[in-house]
Amino acid sequence: MSSRIATDSPAVPLWLGGPAALAMLVHLYLVFMWVSTESTMGIIQRIFYFHVPAATVAFVACFVGGVASILYLIKRDNKWDDLSVAANETVVVFEAINIVMGSIWGRRVWGIWWTWDAKLTSAFLLFFLYVAYLLIRRATPVEVRATVCAVICILGMLDVPLIYMSNRIFRTQHPSPVIGGGEGSGIAGDMKFTLFFGMFAMLLLWGCIVRLRRRVAQLERAGEDLTRRTNEMVDQGV
Amino acid sequence: MENLNWLFYAYGIGVGLLFVYIFQISRREAVLRRRIADLQATVEEHWKK
Numbered sequence: 001m002s003s004r005i006a007t008d009s010p011a012v013p014l015w016l017g018g019p020a021a022l023a024m025l026v027h028l029y030l031v032f033m034w035v036s037t038e039s040t041m042g043i044i045q046r047i048f049y050f051h052v053p054a055a056t057v058a059f060v061a062c063f064v065g066g067v068a069s070i071l072y073l074i075k076r077d078n079k080w081d082d083l084s085v086a087a088n089e090t091v092v093v094f095e096a097i098n099i100v101m102g103s104i105w106g107r108r109v110w111g112i113w114w115t116w117d118a119k120l121t122s123a124f125l126l127f128f129l130y131v132a133y134l135l136i137r138r139a140t141p142v143e144v145r146a147t148v149c150a151v152i153c154i155l156g157m158l159d160v161p162l163i164y165m166s167n168r169i170f171r172t173q174h175p176s177p178v179i180g181g182g183e184g185s186g187i188a189g190d191m192k193f194t195l196f197f198g199m200f201a202m203l204l205l206w207g208c209i210v211r212l213r214r215r216v217a218q219l220e221r222a223g224e225d226l227t228r229r230t231n232e233m234v235d236q237g238v
Numbered sequence: 239m240e241n242l243n244w245l246f247y248a249y250g251i252g253v254g255l256l257f258v259y260i261f262q263i264s265r266r267e268a269v270l271r272r273r274i275a276d277l278q279a280t281v282e283e284h285w286k287k
Contacts, residue, residue, distance in 0.1 A: 219270035
């Protein structure tokens with residue numbers, strides 16, 4: 001049957017899931033036990049090692065979802081739509097983590113939970129766009145769903161450079177970038193290592209989540225296909 | 239000391255959100271897999287008759 005999909009193999013293979021779990025544990029060890037404490041902000045600065053990797057993963061997810069959407073519009077192959085929805089849903093999760101953790105950090109360091117500066121506003125816009133994407137996906141008829149969602153997702157992808165550049169172009173409450181921020185920027189070696197290891201660990205975990213979510217998208221499609229065919233059989237009196 | 243509490247709250251929310259999401263999609267996958275297997279069996283049974 002055309003709708004039968006390979007569900008015997010696990011959605012997340014051990015060679016990916018094992019290292020991802022191990023890397024996340026090592027990352028938490030580095031954050032809480034190994035890395036040195038920043039002199040100005042103190043221990044609360046350690047939020048940085050989860051806040052920034054979460055944003056990085058959200059940006060990668062936007063890019064993967066956007067490219068998958070473009071490929072869907074060109075090739076009209078459902079596998080690209082499945083990858084796109086999997087990546088785009090993870091944007092909401094990782095962007096939520098980024099915003100919530102950043103907000104807690106801001107409360108302790110700036111004394112406020114939130115401010116509408118360029119960086120925070122563009123990050124919130126990204127989160128809001130992808131929540132809208134998920135709502136529209138549920139509300140749109142199946143025949144045009146993938147095309148409508150692909151267009152929204154490509155628009156969402158365009159917000160990523162804006163977030164990245166916002167605290168480089170504008171004066172913001174959000175601190176200037178410490179990596180790639182030009183002269184005077186930079187962090188200690190152990191902090192940089194912890195940050196990059198965090199990005200690596202979270203990207204591995206994101207790889208597992210996307211594979212699992214893509215499997216769910218494939219199963220949902222197969223379910224819709226089977227239901228439609230069953231209804232056709234009933235209509236034809238087979 | 240107070241900052242340490244806030245650090246734990248932040249990480250608790252971050253890691254917690256990830257766990258909840260992974261748990262939710264794992265459950266959704268298991269439910270869908272079972273439902274589709276049942277549907278496929280029903281359709282195949284129908285065609286055999």
